Amino acid sequence: MARVTVEDCLKNVESRFGLVHLAVRRVLQLRHGTPARMENVKGNKEVVLALREIAAGVINADNIRQIEEPKPVAAEAALPEVDSGRADLQEILEEVSLYGASASVEYGSSDGFIVEEQPPESPEEE
Structure with a gap:
């Protein structure tokens, strides 16, 4: 065909x-x-x-629901790796702080981006 x-x-x-x-x-x-x-x-x-x-008649309305779709990997399976990775990072930060560097970072609370508030600009009159 x-x-x-x-x-x-x-x-x-x-x-x-x-x-x-x-x-x-x-x-x-x-x-x-x-x-x-x-x-x-x-x-x-x-x-x-x-x-x-x-x-070709291989797929039809009767058998489309019987065809197995691959099952997605459960999200819980990846969580222990993430937790152990965060624990490793926390350990590194603690070691760095022992050497006098300031390393206080909280993971998950913010991205560390600071926005300073500025007063709104007033339109200038001519």
Whole structure:
């Protein structure tokens, strides 16, 4: 199949509306790492690959929900590394302060950016 057309896809989908929803769902799956059901010989983008799968009948409204999407890594798994990194930084700051340098930084409370308040400028009259 040289080109994928809407007519090719509509042979396997009831309406254009259904085709759009099916294609969007499949594109999102492909972008999140779900493996393609057909060989992507030309290195086409996800949209073209999704339409090719629909036109070939590999993807349809019945099986789109059964296709497993890769599970995202839990955010809690990364937290111990962050906490240990902050503990290491705090230890370094304490060592630096022992040598006479001032190193008082609180992580997480601010970015250290100080804004000085200045009075508003009054328009000059001519």
